[in-house]
Amino acid sequence: MDSVKPGCSKGNMDKMDVEKELTNKFLSGEMSFAEYSSEWYGGDDEEEAEDPNKVSDDESRPSLPQVEKIGQRRRKLTRLSPVLLGLMGEANLRFVRGDKDMAEKMCHEIIKQIPTAPEPYQTLAQIYEHDAEKSLQFSLLAAHLSPSDANEWLRLAAISKERSDVKQEMICYTQAIKAEPFNFEIHMKRLDLLTSLEEIKYPLNTLNVTRVKCYHKIVTCLPATEGEIIMKYAKMAATIYHNNRELERATAVLDAAYKKCSLLFSLEDINIFLELLITQKQYQACIEVFVSNLGIVIEAEIQTVKNSSDEIEEHTNYINCTIPCNLPIDLKSKLLICFIHLGAISLVETLLTDFLTNDVEKAGDLYMDIEEAFSCVGHHELAMKLLEPLIKNTSFDLGAVWLKHAECLYNLGRLDDAVESYYKVLKHAPQHPTARRKLYAILEQKGRIDEALDILQQDYNYVVSAKLLLDHCQELKKHNKILKYLEVGEALLSKTFPRYRHQEELSIACKTKGGIDLIHEFRKMRGENPYHEDDLHFDEEESFKLTPQEEWNFFKELLGIANDHKQYFTMQRLCFGALMSKALTSHRIDIDFYCLQACILSNDHHTAMRFIRDFTHKYPGPSSWNLLNLVIGSVDDTAHIKFLSRLFQKDSHIVRHLFLGNNFLTSGRYLVALKYFLEYHDQCREPLSAFLISVTIMIMAAQRTVDKHHNLILQGLSYLSTYKQLRKCDQEAYYNMGRVYHMLSLNNLAVEYYEKALSCAPIAKCEQHGVIDLTRETAYNLYLLYKDHSPEIARKYMFKYLVI
Template identity: 35%
Template sequence: SKLINLFLYNLSKMDFNISISSDPCTSASLAPIIIEEIDSNSLDQYDLTEFRETDTIKIVDEQLGAEAMEVDQVSEPEIDQQLTKKFLNGELSFSQLAELQASASEDEDEVEPVKPEPVKAVVKPPKKKSTTPSKPKAKRNRRTRLPPALLGLMGEANLRCARGDMQVAENICFEIIRQVPTAQEPFITLAQIYEVSNPEKSLQYSLIAAHVRPQNAEQWVRLANLSEELGDMKQAIICYDKSLKADPKDIAIHKKLIKLVEDTNDTKMILRCYLRYLEYMPVEDGSEIVRLAKLTATNYHHENKKSSALKALEIAYKRARPFFTAPEINLLLELMIIAKKYQSGLQVLAEYANIIVEGMTELYKGETGIEQKFIVIKCIIPDDLIMDLRIKLITCIVCLRATHLFDELINDLLKKEINEVYGELYLELAETFMEQNYYEYALKLLCPLKESSNFSLAAVWLSYAECMQNCGRIDEAISSYQTVIHLAPKHLKPRYTLSALLLEQNNIPEALKALEQDEDLDMLDPGLLYERCKLLKMVNNEEQLLHVGQVLLYRHCMRLRDEDEVETLTRLQDVVRKIAAIKEMRTSRGDIVEDVDAPVFLNANEPTVQEEWLLLKDLLQITYNRKQYGLCQRIAFSAFGSKRFKEYIRELEFTCLITSLINYKGYLAFNLVRELLQKNYDKPRVWNLYNQVVQRADDVRHSKFLSRFLSRAGRKYKPIMNTLIGNNCLVAGTYKYALTEYMNRYKRKRSPFNAFMVGVTLFQMACQKFSAKRPSLISQASAYFFKYAELRGKEARHEIHYNCGRAFHQLGFVHVAIHHYEKVLEITNSLIESRPDLLDLRKEAAYNLCLIYSKSETTYFAKLYLEKYIVL
């Protein structure tokens, strides 16, 4: 860096008047050591005697000892050096530096997983004592001693500072910091250098000096006072906090820190300060200890930090037990029960309420060895014990599974009159019995509650129904769940359970009724709708399944309103762009973008994407089987615009294509098959689909598309593409292009089909109004038709005569056409007789004869052929 280069440059100009001591290690000026590498083969025997063979010496810090060599716990990580450099360059404030360089230990108020108290402890055999004295482990220590050479250089810096040569002193300090970033001395000297000229910078260097050696509490207090004077309260809070870590017994600093933190309204920091202050408050202020502990515990409880709340009350209970009253004891017991410290809870009750609990410790073999647990044998409860603490006592005994005491405890409890407060406590205790799987005992508490006029609520009936279900009393459980649904119609969980119970009894209509929701009033549960769809499928109720399934799918599928929106879906590929385009279309038309009558759904308990995909396939299959092709197409295209089905987009695209085909929507089908063809042009099935779309097309868009596409890519792969291009040109009326393609194909393969298509094209050209070479075209067409007849064979004479008759009929040569049509009526064979619906052309030939005779006003023959061959 520039700073180090400047330092080296100044050193070269400085004249150090320091005498070299006899000990080179303590000298500030060290003689250079020159190492020369010599080949031993080039030396004679006499010179070799001047050298001695040595071993590698391991240099170990004498203060750390051998054990510190094994685990590097003293040296600072490289990240500390980087952060210190950033602080020196002004990139970080001290507050940010202190946060980043905080120790790896967790915060005191961090939520930890609640662990049960050590009721079960692992008993291990005592270990044999070692005769070798153990060495204390090396602790992390920020204090770093400078090497002897740098100590001398540090002294030179202090001397320069005293003489007023601040620039040189500063450069020396920076060089020492570069080599040993965790040394305190250079930062102290830098703070002295800037003490007059720049107090803020002096304070920053003092903060770093205190940070690298944080055990000096007085130094932190002094820095906190300076920070307060400069108005930097956040930095002052950090300094006071560091001071308390060095000397936590300073009550005055505790109070100062709490006052500053309270002004910042930082709740997290305030509670941390309260929690730490509780351990060092004077015991004489017992009432204040209890008040502050209750306040801290309540706030932690509201933030769901149960372990920190319990810690606050345990500290206060240990230090100011006589000042605890019933509310504080009740809160302490509640937190102990949450932490599963049941034995500790009994101990607190025994000390506070004179409860006598007799128990014993039982050893048993567990998974990790010999373990022990506390067993309650006897419990004597005073009659004047308040209900809150009595409930907490019974809860602890229930969780310790002292079943022999349950009847007596419950009977004594039921003697009390149920009032507004006691009812809630009874319900909490019943839920505790249920958590421990003691449902029969829970029923004893729930029965009087459900019969009470004040507590016959949905929560009580729900617990009662769960107990009945777990006790095997299914009929009573069903009745109770029905009561719950009546009292709380919007509570959805009981509907699942009730439906499952009714389904076990094969009562499907009632199970479906339990799953019904009001689409107009309630927020619909997707999981409940899906369960209802499964039941409807089970009973084969297709009408209701279609309705409920569409309601479920339309929570994320598009509700398409017209053909224009459907067409928009087929033109775009990305789902997000599809939705945006439809919304823009609705906005441009002045329509409401969102569906006003759409039901509102909960954002939880949704079926999986795969489950909804299978449901969608079921709905499509049902509509297809019922021949509701319009509804089938609407459902498919609605799902095509859903983000949830993006992983099934290819399947949906093909499904929409098929539904458009069966619904004779050629325009939509072409938009879809066009993309499919461009990606899969080498697959014959795709071309078959394309031909199906072309047959249903309402326009001739496919002609230009196919010409461009096949001219670009089709010829490279299959010669049969000539036939497709020819067909496309023949339909478009460009007969010369069609003739070229058919002739190219005919030259490669002289098949009857290729000869037939060449003949058809020539006949079409001859039929044009202005044709200069009409006789020549007719002759050539006839020649190709004769070639077609030759290649087709005698077995196909029925087909050959019909095609020839059609061609001459179109040309106007009716006498020739009549000859061929009559041949069609005469010729038949076993193959035609086996599949008359596909191969028999006599009806078509008879109808064409009827047209010819009707046009010539020979009605007798026209009527003859109609009555003989065409029967409806």
């Protein structure tokens, strides 16, 4: 079992071990004082208001937590026991007498037992006066462990400044402020340091102290007697917070100033304060400000009511309100807004009559604020009283006003009037997504489906909403408008799918994964606009986007629709765009195969060649080779011959002979082709190779530059006979033999084999492709043979086999 000293818990022992470890790391130079301090304090929140009565009372500070979080709180001053206190006195006495070695040993003994006591570090700092670095380290530790001495922290800040240690200097000022929060001069010294650092563009984010935090600290720390200073820095802090959209903190700093010096708040200050309180929904606090600072007299009564949980709670019922005549109208509007949210609707109706006498031209924005409050709590009829004057005024013939009017009408159930108002919104803001959705819902409810779907269609020449595009897709699918669904879906995916301008960009897409930025960089290098002229401009403020899985499923669905409706070029655009989508990087192998399929279907065989090359390298086998042969057979040039040689260079498969033989055959190099076909036939003895050899020899026999035509024809017929024996399919074999004799103008033999082919059964039956039969092809060839010399026989074949 672990031994524990008497009087110490296991948790305290662990804590002391961590404290000792941190102290040793600091003294050995493994960590700076800034890092050491952050382990204890964890980055204090400078805006947090502190109780002035607790600042100088070390005993009242919260104690250190357990090992998991040794920092994050103010330190508790560690007291030495009487025995160690006597030892400390002896150490100081030895130091005064000049026995520094013994004094140092005594200090280290105390540190060994209680590493968080400040006294031994103070003495060690004096002992090492000759070593400035050591002395500073011990002084910092002593101040850190007894942080209530502001002067000591200021002295250490001065030393840190001389050493150009900015972080350490800032920490010293921060600790000095905690020791004496009422000392305005220390606050100013810290602000001066920040100003000098800003001038040299020092990275302030590494200091955990910002200018606005310093302002906030001044407001929360200074006493109410320093009202002017508090107001000055409260306004500055509130302005910065407001600009950064930190409204909660802006409210907090003004609230702290208001509690200390409310009499110094001007009407403008109160107006801003009330505005912030309303944004934070602190309506009761607003009422208190109105009563205490603006001369508002309110008559109210407290009622006890049961809530939804059958619990008794108090409710304030506002009965009457007297408003001074000289109260500015914007403050009157804020008072009405507070009463609306506090449920005093009867009182608001009384006050609203007077408010509506104000000129709409001057107070229109305030009308809108009150209307928004009414709509928020569900009193749409009262909201209409404020909207009607606005829509009649030409200065407020705006999309935002008509939108409020339309929504109010919709909530009141006046759908026909709401439709008109929504159309007014789209007149002012044609791309407004909310108006389009609401108008669609009404028109769909009325059964005007086509008109409703047209409303969801955005103009792609302007900024578009991705979320509205998705809604449009869902509704088109719901009403079975499949082709339109494909069109809008492609527009939605264009947010992450690029459009290519030329083959170089497609080459980049094929070689990289999820790098649309590379395309833009490539265009910049060429001196082009990085964005395509037909690209959609999406709303950048809209946070909506499809998840990677949603985008993948949506892409596959659109691809299937395009394939079903033979929209092959759309398929190709979708597949090429998916190559550069960062969300679909994990599906790159599938996308490459889809690209190959789309290229083949759209007869873009040159681009298909780009993809099939990769597939044959990565996945060699019959499937890849069949696709390769399909693509090669449709490409006009012969540049792929070198590729084929390289493809089978490492793994020389027998199928290589077929590929090379076919390519040399189509390029007119018949002898080379014959060589490869013969090599293949020697090893495989397949009917295909025998047939190819026969065809090649027959073509050679037809050349004028070749001698011994008859010998070649006999050899060709011999391999054709071999083909017939190996093929074991009478209809196909007889048909091909008839074609060969037909080509050689041996018509009697051609007719004989054609007749044999007609008398044979079909080649095969397939569930997917039906019956595979050469009867019509055979009959047509017979028709060609007879039409000039025996038209009656030719007509017989035509009517028997060729008439549908």
